Amino acid sequence: MATVSEFVIQRIREWGVSRVFAFPGDGIGEFDGALGKAERDGEGLKYVRPTHEEICSLMATAHAKFTGEVGVCVATSSPGAFHMLNGLYDAKMDNQPVVAFVGQQGLASLGTFTQQENNLERSLADVAVYVQTIVSPEQAQAVVDTAFRTARVRLGPAVVILPHDVQGMKFKALAPANWVSRSSAVAPSISIVPPESEIVKAAGIINAGRKVTFIVGHGSNGATDEVLEAARLAGAGIITALRAKQVVPPDVAYHSQQLGLLGSLPSMHQMKDCDTLVFLGTNYPYSQFLPASGQARAIQVDLKPEQMGLRYPTELNLWGDVKATLTALIPHLEAKTDLSWQEGIAGEMVEWENEMEAQAMLSYPDGVNPRRVYHELNKRLPPRAIVTADAGSTADWYGHHIRLQRGMMGDLSGRLASMLAAMPYAVAAKFAFSDRCVICTIGDGAFQMLGMNELITIKKYMKEWDNPQFIIMVLHNNDLNQVSWEMRTEDANPVWETSQEVESIDYAGWAELLGFTGIRLKNDGDVAAAWDTAFANQGVTLIDAYTSKNVPPLPPHITAEFARNTGEALLKGDPSELGVIRDSAEALLSEGIERVKGKLHIGQEKTKDTD
Template structure:
């Protein structure tokens, strides 16, 4: 049989190391789908995963890239399918992930004629993709596919290949040696960029001169755990991780104070306020209000994305390079600090913070389970090698405050985009990436209703492919878009508007049982431990429907006057949950005050 353009694209995908694609079929991509089916019948075909929606395809491809370090690949039909993938591709763009999307298009003669499902897809994807190209000739295929993969990997961004329906079935001979024809290479370019020696020495000089050094570590340092720890040990540095960098540094490192900001820790806030040297490693941390005042700390940054260097803070030395490779070159230039007072202070404050988080988790509210208690108990039961996904919203708060990932564990979420519902496709993608590991998906009820419930159907379809079928879906059921409700109060001084904020209550545990999974309902704090123990004792899929209080405040580590004033104004305007908000906030604040007084008495100083 004559090799077609679709056959050639599949061959090139395999040359680029692709083994799995996330796709949804349609007539605009029909000939390519047919070629995938024929390839599958050979027994050596690409593993085609078909979830319930094209947005899920793109989010899964992004998560798969995050978990494996490979290029994620998603496929969809022309305009409607292509448009649905945009949100997932923006997640890849904003979290610096290599993803290649292949989208169908109407035939060449239809381009620009406003026919059925024909749109200017190159224009549509121009903002999200680092490379977008329509294949209009078989001689163009190799160059376009190779460029898409090479560019996505080097720039850590999504690339888009538009494949018209008639082109998909055209014969695809070897590209000729001819004018206008590029005969390309399917070999990836090296990404282990290392800065020149003189710049490394400049960075070392800044770090060596510091007495209170803090490392802010992001997901761009993934794979460089040992190098970061060695450099921090030499520099006597405390370590903070950005939320997506949470799994880069093991939680049992005593001077690792977890995250910074509204869902971070007080020790992290103190580190940034008191450090004299800040080292940013693979992070594009966006919340400038939590970084040191300009001029109060010298700063060095290492990042593989050059446009992000010096973007968030006035750094003194910017090193363009892979974090791991650059640190390997930098470490011999660092002087070992023998005074560990800074690290010890950081570690002591973190011990006090962990006590505070435990105390907050044990507060009983009476109008549903304490959501902090759910995450606190989950954390103590996480199996070795577990993967935890979190969603946007209050689940991200509780994930940041209470989940501690040990070495070998993984965790992730939609970072800079912070799109709702991503936790569920992330969890399913994690099962494909690590079929031998347990996975936990933490998600709010509002996000779960945004296609998240549908993905239980995908789990039912594919779970038998996973060596370890254990998947725990933890739904925080409070009938509220809770994060937005609290943002209305704290940011805009507005009362909650139930017409917008209420989430229709659904029996999520019953829905799971309908699909043949284990469903457990939790209404009270004293049921949480047994529910989690049962879930982890089960080798299959369990959904825990945790009815939690909608009024537990996601308290930041430092409560500003504006925060307090705005909440007060919102309540005075007739917030429908005024009494419960006051009662539950008072309990949380009282617990915080008691724990911080204990800390003052223990170390003999105040938090300032």
């Protein structure tokens, strides 16, 4: 007769899960023992043990993002469960299905203030779409199945709490009985399509628009062809959310990449001028960059109804899967014959890409230009590459310079914007797609948090990967750079070195200590060669890029507030005042020159057209 733990492990397998990200402890000890037995019997789950429970939950979230499957993480009772909170909130805020199994002290201890006993249901209630303690063997089946079903349908983390004594109780097949639920390990379909009448309304709004823009989010994953066909018919420009770069290829001329501080000027111009706005699988959070109320008719398509109509006053909200909804919508769309809106966006994007290249080619006296590091990486991305970025300045350069072709993937912690996610994301991606080249781009602050530890995880597991190529690029500027710039631009405060300075470490040396290849990148002229060396190495490479901390993460349009706050911060005695002034001025000058060149080029093209 199986134990509860043995039954739960088998049930996890029946839900299609083959890998769990876990960290052991006595509170989950009986379950860990059952995992070991299942592994010896050849019926177990692949058990991946990184260096920290937070990494476990971030890896589970990343697995869900990259594969579309349910991610699973396991940890011991209170300390392990609490360590996993950050990754579970990442899953919640980016709408990812994750199931966490956490230990608990024995049933008799609940509410008695004993060692490591806390009210985990109450503690985890905010983060979880479903949280439940299994208190008897008869309850186990229904709780596990409900956790997986709820995570999948409500797109968030579910938590199953396993008291230590319940883990070892005997489980027997369920028979009809009062209070006993006999459930199934069957996932419900989320290929939801709105009613035909709503589809017709949506088509009418889009067909009536002359300047239509699609904002495409991660919820559109798997719907690339449908998004492109709908945009073609609607004559629409396309903007992708930062987490949706992989949905729309960069060779679509009227795809203007991202919107906002990490976005492009053509995207900002679309928001200024569009008359119809269609949100596809996105909860884009920065409403200040969206059109003025009443300027555009708006539609939103999403599987999260509670998140629709929040950022902009939409006229129509369609509760549905993006792919299925667009498949139903496309036959009702009328092909636009006037494509001047798309052509204008495409022309501006040529100018913008030239500007990004010009910014990348600037040199600074106090370190490598971080833009050049990303620009040269983008030129060398191999087919099917996977790129991760962190929530600091790496997100700026990822947004401005990385262009994911069809078949490539990329991601980061989105709405939570948690530091250090780039490393667990990259390692989880490598486990899911071990034949692909994975590139982790991370700042030195995030790398010191837990990223350095994960080189140990890579060393432990890399022999299992089909392709051992794994590249980590650390932006080494000895500064919590994104926050430094936010202090200046948002609050008009000078940088406070006590909080912002990062102790300099030989990151390449740390990689070499573990037997990996380390590259110390200290000159702009060596950037291309560093990437060539990394991509030629069939193993793990760490590029330690000594970059300037004073390169401004310039928004596509410098607002008066941005400029005023930065000026005030410098006047208050910013420790990097001279470097910031010099480097910002150089970047702004380059930006202005490229925009003038672009306008002259467009003017020449128009002249040619009239000849």
